[in-house]
Amino acid sequence: MKNDKMVKVPYGLTSEVGTQRILRLKGVTVLETCISGLGSQGRMFLEDHLLLFVLSGNYRVRWGNRQVTVRKNEMVLLKRAMVVEYEKSGEDGEEHLLNYWMFFLSDDLLKEFAAISNSGPGEQREASPAPISIRPVSERLSRYLESIEPYFSEDRDIDDHLVKFKLLELLYGLAAADGHLMNQLLQLRHPVRMASIADIVETNITTPATLADLAYLSGRSLSSFKRDFYAIYQMPPYQWIRKRRIDKAKELLAHTVLPVTDICYSAGFENPAHFSRIFKQDTGYSPTSFRQMIQSKE
Structure with a gap:
């Protein structure tokens, strides 16, 4: 089963009865677990850092030109502000069971943990981000x-304080079981180097990345990102x-037969009504009228 619409996670997650279970902290999903015999694929935009455990089955993730497959009793850490394509499936020989x-x-959670545990990345930051790698799940x-x-x-509903306690317990367990991964996780709170604004943008x-996300990815504060961006493009x-x-x-409306809703998402907008309003403000036409106008000239 394929889901073509990009889902923003965790804020866009919903629980599917019978397969997915969710714990929330202050209304925001912090843990999703799924046990299913059905595979699926789709795209998601990570609004928070993701620590993925696979207990059975296979979970393949792709971003940029990278791809990894997380298998039984393995885990991987993915940083926030990334678009990830995923394909998940059950494991042969185990009734195709998928459990992740x-x-x-x-x-904010990582900052709190670093403060109360008196831990954090070393004084010398790495010259480049630590590579994403598959790690074994310890006992x-x-x-x-x-x-x-x-x-x-x-x-x-579970009390928020108890949910946070269990998340902090996870971080303590991770620090004891895999110090390298914990150090990598704590480093994610701060970009490790400045990157090209042009490349990042x-x-x-066409992703749902906010300005704060783009600033994070470029290794800058939000104010510095806005200032440096304006210096390059002479425009906010x-x-x-x-x-x-x-x-x-405009390009998609003129050269494809995609529905307007699909074009909205493909161009990086998140709400079709908002897209139509902004498009008309800019062009004087609704998306449908713009397509008809282009076709009438051909």
Whole structure:
């Protein structure tokens, strides 16, 4: 089963009865676990860092020109502000069972953990981001996952303080079981180097990345990103990005038969009604009228 629409996670996650179970902290999903015999594929935009555990089955993720497959009793850490294509399937010989856990870790949670545990990345930051790699799930972390199971059988919402405690317990367990991965995780709170604004923006022009996300990816504060962006393009980033997305939508309307809703998402907009309103403000036409006008000239 394929889902063509990009899902923003964790804020866009919904629980599917019978397969997915969710724990929330202050209304935001921080843990999703799924047990299913059905495979699926799709795209998601990571709004928080993702720590993915696979207990059975295969979970393939692609971003940029990279691809990794997380298999039984393996885990991987993916940083926030990335578009990830995924393909997940059950494991042969085990009734095609797929069982995975997704922990969404915010920068605020990592900051709190670093403060109370007196831990953090070394004084010398790495010259480039640590490579994303598959790691084995230790026995300690396996026992931790088992300890969470009872919370999903609760008939009422779990107290926020208890959910946060379990997340901090995960980080303590990770620090003890895999110091390299923990150091990598803590480094994600701060970009490790400045990257080309042009490269970052071009790569993410049709993704749901916010200005704060783009600033993070470029290794700058939001104010520095806006200042440096203006120095390059002589235009505020929001205005420039919106123009590029409108241009992309014009191109798709003129040269494809895609429905307007699909063009909205393909051009980087998230709401069809908002897209139509912005498009008309810029061109004087609704998307449908613009397509008809182009076709009448051919």
